[in-house]
Amino acid sequence: MTATVAAPDTGRLQRPHARLAYTATGRGPLAVHAHGALSSRAHEQRAGLFDWTPVTATHRLARYDARGHGESTGRAEPADYSYPSLAADLLALCDHLSPDAPVTGLGASMGTATVLWAALARPERFDRLVLAIPAVAWEARTARRSGLRAAATLVERRGRGALDAAARISGPPAVLAEVPQYTTEFDLPEALLPAALRAAADADLPTPETLRTLPHPVLLLAWPTDPVHPLSTAHTLAAHLPAARLHISNTLAEVRNWGRMAARFLAEGEPPGRDRGPRP
Numbered sequence: 001m002t003a004t005v006a007a008p009d010t011g012r013l014q015r016p017h018a019r020l021a022y023t024a025t026g027r028g029p030l031a032v033h034a035h036g037a038l039s040s041r042a043h044e045q046r047a048g049l050f051d052w053t054p055v056t057a058t059h060r061l062a063r064y065d066a067r068g069h070g071e072s073t074g075r076a077e078p079a080d081y082s083y084p085s086l087a088a089d090l091l092a093l094c095d096h097l098s099p100d101a102p103v104t105g106l107g108a109s110m111g112t113a114t115v116l117w118a119a120l121a122r123p124e125r126f127d128r129l130v131l132a133i134p135a136v137a138w139e140a141r142t143a144r145r146s147g148l149r150a151a152a153t154l155v156e157r158r159g160r161g162a163l164d165a166a167a168r169i170s171g172p173p174a175v176l177a178e179v180p181q182y183t184t185e186f187d188l189p190e191a192l193l194p195a196a197l198r199a200a201a202d203a204d205l206p207t208p209e210t211l212r213t214l215p216h217p218v219l220l221l222a223w224p225t226d227p228v229h230p231l232s233t234a235h236t237l238a239a240h241l242p243a244a245r246l247h248i249s250n251t252l253a254e255v256r257n258w259g260r261m262a263a264r265f266l267a268e269g270e271p272p273g274r275d276r277g278p279r280p
Helices: 041-047 053-057 083-097 110-121 138-158 160-170 193-202 231-240 258-268
Strands: 009-015 018-025 030-034 060-064 103-108 126-132 218-222 244-248
Touching: 009 083, 018 083, 030 083, 030 110, 053 060, 053 258, 060 083, 083 103, 083 110, 103 110, 110 126, 126 258, 138 160, 138 193, 138 231, 218 231, 218 258, 231 244
Parallel strands: 030 060, 030 103, 103 126, 126 218, 218 244
Antiparallel strands: 009 018, 018 060
16 A cells, blocks of 8 residues: 655745745654755755755655745845844744744754754754754854955856856865766845855854753764865864764765764654654
8 A cells, every 4th residue: 555645835934024935745743954055945956965855754844945045035135144034034934834843953054053043042942953064163264254255245246157157166075076966056146145145254153152051962964174064163063062963974975874864863852652654
């Protein structure tokens, strides 16, 4: 007998100065995934890198485009793209899709920062966190800030094509060299790019000491040889988040196993006797 597969739930959530596009698939407790800076759901799918669908073995997985990214709307105001603002959007989506139960927060890069800021604002809203490739942060972020501001000015003066060309020259981190279809893309309208870049320049992760207050079980996923997402950030998070475990993947095959790792991690939190479906 063939199991019934729930149809994806696609919708829009109205927020101040934005409308968030999302899709939810699967059944069970909610898990919400937040993508990286200047990316989108569609870009992640085109890149063929992260596949979080194994999570749907036990959870309802929601993926959304951050304001101004992908199919979500936004405006050219840097404050709208601050991490606390993005965290407020994430919390609103959690309230919309799971008003009566805590959710699992998943994020990559900017999405990791979004999840952490949201968990600090309302820790009771989450039960577990999966945090992938946390970006360069704190004192080490100084050089990155100047580069992001320069990128915003470049777009204003020469258009997004100049930024696309610069991204092609720099290329992806070494661990992604085997992904033939992987390209750095900026999935925002050109009119919004400078605001998002300037917001990223001003943004940072919460202070390490603040993170000690978070009680959630945390799975940290990282890779080496990436100055934008250095292992030093992941190690600092692992040292300060009280219930964190860190996994470092050195090969593309290991990175592509992250979805199954996340699924197993989420299944650990399921109450005994719950029908979890097949193991990924």
